[in-house]
Amino acid sequence: MRLPDGLVAVVKRDCPTCVLVEPVLRRLGAAVWCQDDAGWFEGDDTDLELSYRLGVETVPTLLRVVDGAETARVVGWSREQWAELTGVPDVGEGLPEHRPGCGSLSVDPFRVDALEARYGGSGLASRRVELAELEDEHEALFDRGWTDGLPVVPPTPERVLRMLRGTTRAPAEVVAVVPPDLVECTVEKVAVNAVMAGCLPEHLPVVLAALEAATAEEFALHGLLATTYFAGPVVVVNGPVAARIGMNSGVNALGQGNRANATIGRALQLVVRNVGGGRPGEVDRATLGNPGKFTFCFAEREQGSPFAPLAADRGVPGDAVTVFAGSGVQPVVDQLSRDPASLARTFAACLRVNAHPKLPMAFDALLVVSPEHGRVFREAGWDRARLLAELEELLTLPGEELVRGVGGMAEGVPAGLAGARLPKFRPGGLLVAHAGGDAGLFSAIVGGWVAGETGSAPVTREVRA
Amino acid sequence: MRTVLDPTGERQAAAREPLPRPASLRGRSVGLLDISKARGDVVLDRLAELLAADGAVVRRYRKPTFARTAPVDLRHEIAEQCEVVIEALAD
Numbered sequence: 001m002r003l004p005d006g007l008v009a010v011v012k013r014d015c016p017t018c019v020l021v022e023p024v025l026r027r028l029g030a031a032v033w034c035q036d037d038a039g040w041f042e043g044d045d046t047d048l049e050l051s052y053r054l055g056v057e058t059v060p061t062l063l064r065v066v067d068g069a070e071t072a073r074v075v076g077w078s079r080e081q082w083a084e085l086t087g088v089p090d091v092g093e094g095l096p097e098h099r100p101g102c103g104s105l106s107v108d109p110f111r112v113d114a115l116e117a118r119y120g121g122s123g124l125a126s127r128r129v130e131l132a133e134l135e136d137e138h139e140a141l142f143d144r145g146w147t148d149g150l151p152v153v154p155p156t157p158e159r160v161l162r163m164l165r166g167t168t169r170a171p172a173e174v175v176a177v178v179p180p181d182l183v184e185c186t187v188e189k190v191a192v193n194a195v196m197a198g199c200l201p202e203h204l205p206v207v208l209a210a211l212e213a214a215t216a217e218e219f220a221l222h223g224l225l226a227t228t229y230f231a232g233p234v235v236v237v238n239g240p241v242a243a244r245i246g247m248n249s250g251v252n253a254l255g256q257g258n259r260a261n262a263t264i265g266r267a268l269q270l271v272v273r274n275v276g277g278g279r280p281g282e283v284d285r286a287t288l289g290n291p292g293k294f295t296f297c298f299a300e301r302e303q304g305s306p307f308a309p310l311a312a313d314r315g316v317p318g319d320a321v322t323v324f325a326g327s328g329v330q331p332v333v334d335q336l337s338r339d340p341a342s343l344a345r346t347f348a349a350c351l352r353v354n355a356h357p358k359l360p361m362a363f364d365a366l367l368v369v370s371p372e373h374g375r376v377f378r379e380a381g382w383d384r385a386r387l388l389a390e391l392e393e394l395l396t397l398p399g400e401e402l403v404r405g406v407g408g409m410a411e412g413v414p415a416g417l418a419g420a421r422l423p424k425f426r427p428g429g430l431l432v433a434h435a436g437g438d439a440g441l442f443s444a445i446v447g448g449w450v451a452g453e454t455g456s457a458p459v460t461r462e463v464r465a
Numbered sequence: 466m467r468t469v470l471d472p473t474g475e476r477q478a479a480a481r482e483p484l485p486r487p488a489s490l491r492g493r494s495v496g497l498l499d500i501s502k503a504r505g506d507v508v509l510d511r512l513a514e515l516l517a518a519d520g521a522v523v524r525r526y527r528k529p530t531f532a533r534t535a536p537v538d539l540r541h542e543i544a545e546q547c548e549v550v551i552e553a554l555a556d
Contacts, residue, residue: 127471137467146472155470179534183474192472223532274472454501454530 001050003070004031007086008063010045010056013037015102017077018060024082024092025060035059035105051106052115058101062086076101117157123171124157126192141196146274148266148294152196163191166201167208168465175208176215178276179222180283185211185275190267193274197267197295202245203260205463206321207267210235210297213323213461214268220456224325224449225278228285231449231456232293234326234366235265236433238311239319241463242299249299251437254329254368254444265297290328298435304371305434306378311460313384319463324366324431325449325456330354334373335441340380343373344387347443348394352424354447358402358412360422364429364448364458370436373443384432395424426452487549491520496547498535499527521549 007030011018014036025032025041033043033050045051054061058075064085065071074081077099082091106115117124131140131154138151146152153159164171164187171188178185187208194207214221214233224231237247248258256262272278280286286293302309311320332350337343347367355363369377377387399420404412413422429451436442449456487493495516497509513523524546528535535543 124470127475128468129471131467131469137469141469154467155472157468157470160470178474181474181476183476185474189472189474192470196472220533222534223530227532270472275474277474277476450530450532455532 001053002068003063003065005065005067006031008065009033009060010035010051010054010104011041011060012102012105013040015059017099017101020095020099021060021077021092024095025062028086028088028091030062048106048111048115049119051104052119056104057107059104060101061104113158113162116161124160124188125172125186126160126188128157145279146196146270148269148273150294152270153198155192155195159195160188160191163195163199163201163204164188166191166204169208176211178211178215178271179278180225181277183275183277185271189275190271193270194263194267196274197270198259198263199267200245200259200263203264203267205465206235206237206241206245206260206264207271209321209461209463210264210268210323211271213321213459214272216459216461218457219323219325219459221272224456225272225276226283226285227449228287229449230286230288230290230327230447231325232290232296232327233265233268234292234324234446235268235297236310236322236324236366237264237297237299237320237463238302238309238322239317239463241319247299249301249435253298253301253435253437254296261297261299262295265292265295268297269293269295292326292328296326300433301371301435304374304378306369306374306382307384307387307432307434310431310433314458314460316460316462320460321463322431322458322460324446324458325364326366327447327449330445330447332367332443332445333441334443338376340377340382340387341390343376344390345394347387348391350445351391351395351430352397354424354445356411358406358409360397360402360413360424361426361429362451364425364431364451364456366431366433366446366448368433368435368444368446370440370443371434371438372441374434387432388430391430392423392425396421397424398422428452428457431458489520490516490549493521493548494524494546495521495549495551496524496526496543497551498543499525500531501528502531505531 007028009025009030009032012035032041033045034040035045038044038046061075063070063073072085074085079092079097083089131137137154141147141152169187173187174184176185194204245260247260278284300310311322334346354365399417399422402413403415403418499505499509516523
């Protein structure tokens with residue numbers, strides 16, 4: 001819209017300063033647009049387009065316009081400034097010398113995203129999909145195949161813009177190449193899927209880090225998606241960011257009920273589904289899958305932990321995510337062990353059955369030690385390395401117990417390995433984290449997937465703002 | 466009118482007509498890719514026998530692990546050397 005030459009003002013009726021200057025504006029013959037009352041002046045800016053385009057932050061705003069272009073601007077009421085701009089020395093006679101204005105509706109935090117989406121040349125590159133009036137918006141998203149089976153939050157441009165405020169990274173920056181279709185995924189596409197997953201903007205940096213970690217070559221995300229095995233990405237979050245965004249590392253840490261845990265893991269899976277094109281029954285060939293493929297994300301309970309933070313131990317101190325190819329939760333119960341050697345034996349006995357008690361070196365695992373079990377190690381001065389060393393010794397298994405046919409089970413290792421001593425886990429194939437509520441002498445084993453160079457290796461990445 | 470943003474990769478796969486199906490495999494180069502799954506070789510050995518009996522020239526390939534996609538050089542080698550693709554999935 002071309003502005004009329006002369007004086008132009010933007011006001012809102014709800015602003016006492018605007019009401020104060022109303023007679024002044026009328027006497028000056030200014031062209032006035034009102035934000036909240038279409039009938040107050042000639043100009044109707046109740047859709048706030050003019051206010052947005054002019055960058056109005058305060059009302060009243062008075063402009064001088066020459067040849068359609070703004071040449072001067074004052075905000076609020078100041079006789080001195082208005083006199084200078086209008087060239088009328090005694091402008092507003094009888095009014096106080098100065099009154100501050102009010103906030104413009106166009107910068108109201110509840111409206112600014114919608115205005116930016118509508119008028120801002122938002123910079124969003126994603127295709128815009130218009131839903132028909134008669135379409136139920138949730139059904140429309142199911143129908144297009146964009147959900148994981150649960151409803152998603154419709155990714156409107158406003159919501160995506162708001163999500164993008166959670167990161168300093170540019171919307172067009174490519175974060176990852178996502179399998180199986182090997183699609184370059186931008187920050188914007190991650191934000192779209194994060195909106196759908198139910199994330200808040202402050203969750204976005206963690207989602208971005210999780211995606212970067214999951215698409216690292218050694219994580220083998222394509223294979224993890226395509227496998228007939230159960231596994232999917234499990235995200236463990238370390239550092240102050242976890243508490244800052246409200247993640248749960250305590251009671252029911254691996255369960256439902258916490259928005260950050262639930263939506264960050266879900267956003268990662270939605271990116272794989274929607275951007276990468278990885279859908280169950282297509283490239284995802286899981287025989288059974290596991291419920292963690294909806295979402296599986298938790299924070300490590302660093303406070304009171306016998307162990308250094310998992311990510312720090314893996315070389316990334318501070319805010320970081322570690323992704324692990326995990327297959328669901330196996331409980332470990334030991335309510336009697338009060339010394340670390342006994343408890344380590346319990347862990348070893350339960351870890352031995354990971355995937356199959358007769359299959360060594362085949363599948364990784366993530367052991368999540370609860371606070372009550374953790375206390376036993378902490379009080380005995382056992383750190384992660386000590387526990388892992390103990391478990392390695394306990395889980396070096398005699399080949400004769402593992403060969404095919406032993407125990408009446410065909411599964412096992414070739415007969416030629418009968419004399420060997422075989423480690424249950426490859427080096428680095430057993431992760432140990434600390435999480436859970438204060439009460440309960442239980443820990444958890446998250447079984448892994450095909451390990452290491454032939455399969456997936458865990459990956460840790462920094463969370464960046 | 467409600468507007469949502471497309472969450473997909475918005476990939477436009479190039480549409481290509483497949484070549485006409487050959488009437489016979491006699492004299493054709495057929496590639497068999499072993500993905501390194503346990504006992505996959507048993508299936509592929511038998512398939513190679515049957516294809517050879519039909520007069521096909523069988524070429525054998527193997528990728529390092531079933532858990533990862535085939536290395537790009539291997540994919541290129543197969544594309545260069547083979548005339549026929551048999552796409553199948555079993556586990």
